[in-house]
Amino acid sequence: MTTPDGVIALFGTSADPPTLGHQALLQGLLDHFPTVATWASDNPLKQHGAPLAERAALLGALVNGLADPRLEQHQELSSPWAITTLDRAxxxxxxxxxxxxxxSDLAPQIPRWKQGQAVLGRCRLAIVPRDGWPIDRAALESLxxxxxxxxxxPLAIPPTASSALRRQPDPRQIPASVWPVLLHHNLYGLADPS
Structure with a gap:
């Protein structure tokens, strides 16, 4: 049996761009786990609005802005496949x-992931409810x-979505720590909110 300090939460995200929802999620994970590792990833089922290196820099700015030593960015975990990420972790x-x-939007997809059953055998799965994606009891039973x-x-995450932000830019949904990198790379059609 592992002790609580032996637990590490792994959270990969497109970070395309990181929003106040990402910030709240990372803070919420720190309330539940002694260590949180995050990285920007390429999801094979999504179209991305910026290259991976730029999204990793945006996520890094968010992690640095949160300034919690229990939260670390581990970009080397990034892979389109969860099984590869778990091998690396x-x-x-x-x-x-x-x-x-x-x-909760991804939970029903996991059985169709590359080596989905092996993924489930290598980790504990934590599902975070997302606004607009209620927890699907049938999906949980399938898993x-x-x-x-x-x-x-039991996390309350603001109803922000990177995809919606790419369609309709809203500077109010971007964490302050992300702005310098976002402006440096001139991403997502967002202008300096000041």
């Missing part, structure tokens, strides 16, 4: 219990039937 933190964090050890995290 297992090598980085041998003996630690891995908790893979996903939004449990595949061997998932899962929990639904």
């Amino acid at each position: 297992g090598q980085t933190w041998p003996g630690r219990e891995l908790v893979f964090v996903v939004g 449990e039937s595949l061997g998932a050890r899962l929990e639904v995290l």
